[in-house]
Amino acid sequence: MASNKPAPEAPSPFATDNFGEADRTWEEWNPTEESIRPVRGRHRVAKQRGLARSSTVLGVGVIAAVGAGGMATAQSKPPVSISLPDSLADNLPDAKSLPGVGAFMSDDADMTPVSAAPLTSAGITSAEAEQGTTDAGEALRARILQQAEQQQANADAEARAAEEKAAAEKAAADAKEQQDKAEAKIAAEKKKAEEAAKKKKEAERLAKLAASYALPTSSYSISSTYGQSGPMWSSGHHTGLDFAAPTGTPVKAVHSGTVKSAGYSGAYGYRTVLELDDGTEIWYCHQSTMNVTAGQKVSTGDTIGRVGATGNVTGAHLHLEVHTGGGAGIDPMSWLRSKGLTV
Incomplete structure (x- = not known):
């Protein structure tokens, strides 16, 4: 890890002179090339690999959910108390005297403190709150997984619809083919029956004629x-x-x-x-x-x-x-x- 050259110590604001009074003179410190060494090393940015289209939402959801869960876990740790020496705290300037800050400060002693919502509950919808979800990372993970499941369900529904459509078209084609064959068979049988009837009728006509006609001679x-x-x-x-x-x-x-x-x-x-x-x-x-x-x-x-x-x-x-x-x-x-x- 790169490091900087330690800066020279600034005169302590609490040093006393020979007469025991604090020297409150501050000296300005300007960093130079000698006091700060450049950060060495290379920062590499990992190239983002392409994800398969069908698993993009799920992959991103898992990564985001894990990150959000880690953030929520870090937020759930107990706070660390930081204390300042009394000598330093006594000499800090009053907040109201700071430029641009006093205008936001009120002299009312009965100021009602503004309670901030915990970070872990940020982004949680009322429906999720009713379901008992109080962790932002967990809620994000659940949403992403739900999105992925919904997209998968939509894809499955489309695939089923396409299969059903193809099956219906094939069934219709088969039915039409069977109907055409049946109609052709009926037409052929009808034509055959008509021809047979025609031949029979002609035979009957000839037989009737033959009954009324005779050959002109015999043994010829x-x-x-x-x-x-x-x-x-x-x-x-x-x-x-x-x-x-x-x-x-x-x-x-x-x-x-x-x-x-x-x-x-x-x-x-x-x-x-x-x-x-x-x-x-x-x-x-x-x-x-x-x-x-x-x-x-x-x-x-x-x-x-x-x-x-x-x-x-x-x-x-x-x-x-x-x-x-x-x-x-x-x-x-x-x-x-x-x-x-x-x-």
Whole structure:
């Protein structure tokens, strides 16, 4: 520890002369470089280390609480009495004579002394006083610990809230995914059911049609189809559907209608034209014989003639053509199948 050179003793104010009277002459003492040596040594200031953010309040609180507790402990020690020699106390100047002090002094003997609150109770709130806290250091430590606990509780609450929010969002996402899957499954099942119903309805329609429609002949084989090209036909392509069958095989009405014409027609040989209720015409060509006449009403399956080889042919077969109400020819196979018949 640095030390100063002792100052020279000042003449005592209580020294007496040869006549026994006190010499009250005071000499001024001015310190010099010789009388005061400079303080040696270095004062180091410890660098403050950074604290982790989560433990800052608690660390500072503990340090402050310990310091405050030490201060309160020091204050709780009994006071040390200091006494002055009577010779020095008698010669001290009167307090009222000191400059700037007399104005604050009162001559009233009944001056009520001002009682100062003990230092150890400074900063204590009324709530803490009600709880029995009377020590300032202890109160400070309790406040800091309470602050730290409150901050930790807030952090825990925020963490729980974040976890609950994340869990709620995940649950909502899972629920939506399950709902989407369920809706997709329902939609697929509905579509499948609709398709099945549609197929069933179509099958019922075809079955109903098939009950009212019939194939034009039996024991046959398809020898030529509609639109087939070749030099055998004057138009350059086949205009009907050929059912190859033995001569004399019955030819039947495919649906109920009225015989529009029945007779020989050049390259078609013996031909019967059956007009249906919707205006569609069915031509039966190359017959060997005809069993109906013009204007006659026939029903589905009635025999209207026989398979033959009359007209421009190379063998016995039934040449069948289908014409719309406007007279245009269409594919007989497609038309028969649209009526529920298997060709």
